[in-house]
Amino acid sequence: MTNVMKEEKLFVGVIDRLVMGGAERMMVNILNYFVADGKEVHLVIFSHRGALTDLLDERIVIHDLEMLSVAKGMPKCLKKLKSLKPDIVFSGTAHVNIALAPFIPIMKMFLPQTRWIARETNLASMKNKKQKYPKVFDFLYRNVYKNYSTIIAQSKDMQDDLLLHYPSAGKKSIVINNPIDIDRVSELSNETISYNFEDKKINLINVAIMRQAKRHNLLLEVLSKLPLNYNLVLVGSGDEEEHLKRLAQSLNIEERVTFEGHRSNPYPYLKSADLFILTSEHEGFPNVLLEANSLGLPLVAFACPGGITEIIEEGENGFSVSNGDVDAMVKTIIKASSYPFDKEKIIARTRERFAHNIILEQYRELFFS
Helix, strand or coil, rough: CCCCCCCCEEEEEEEEECCCCCCHHHHHHHHHHHHHCEEEEEEEEECCCCCHHHCCCCCCCEEEEECEEEHHHHHHHHHHHHHHHCEEEEEECCCHHHHHHHHHHHHHCCCCCCEEEEEECCCHEEEEEEEEHHHHHHHHHHCCCHHHEEEECCCCHHHHHHHHHHHHHHCCCEECCEECCCHHHHHHHCCCCCCCCCCCCCEEEECCCCHHHHHHHHHHHHHHCCCEEEEEEEEECCCHHEEEEEEHHHEEEEECEEEEECCCCCHHHHHHHHEECCCCCCCCCCHHHHHHHCCCCCCCCCCCCCCCHHCCCCCCEEEEEEECCCHHHHHHHHHHHHCCCCCCCCHHHHHHHHHHHHHHHHHHHHHCC
């Protein structure tokens, strides 16, 4: 009688640190999901700090390189990966992805069976234009990003961007959308907040870091053109906050817009609002839209590159608007504010398309099948 032993695969995530961000949160979700499933999971982290570190499952084996710089810490990272002999190396943030990519051919000499998988977090061509040395990043994306076995794009827009601008990498790409833990969002949405949404007003909301790419300035312009019974709540903070407050004053809408600042739990705000408005220049695959929909909140968003048209099903969970068209956004918000959206249907459809377990099962198939 032959004893057949089940092959166990060693899964190693690589990240710089676990600050509060979509890519970092996704890494935590993936690692926790697989370690709960009985997989051997390790995390190589350049600096074991950040708000999300406490959310890691205690069964994950952590290798802290104690390096604040990814570039300076790469030799230690490679040495650690060589010693671990992983079956799968998963890198989940763009700057770690591109820093690791040039060394993969060398590492394959020592780890010939290892699969190297990256998760892209941006529309790469747009992100690279804003780097300090855009030509260097373009060169790296064209010539070394292809070294990964597979590159996960969050959206079809992201995959198309790779195929168009960096085809050697784009050919290695597959699309897996972001997941949402709907039950957790629902539970957190019941927390009491001090802000009172006015029942007699139409309450618009946006949750985002206040930086130029989010184009809050256009959102304030939109509000200035809406009737006086429309209010806006901005949850988030960032470099643009003071400029936006001055802009609100110059547009004479300061009494209709509330700057709530950063909130670690924005879900009670989403639960109480009437419409979520997104005016970004570009996105990756915005989780906040999924979170809003998971609470039954309809969306009105510019159809910017980055998965917006993949998320919005017109007239079902919201409306999309031609990118940057402020007047069209005003008209669409007015239309949406009286549109008979079915909130329960929005929630059910979000669960059907983006539930945590459904999306992470796609990761399981990629990593372990």
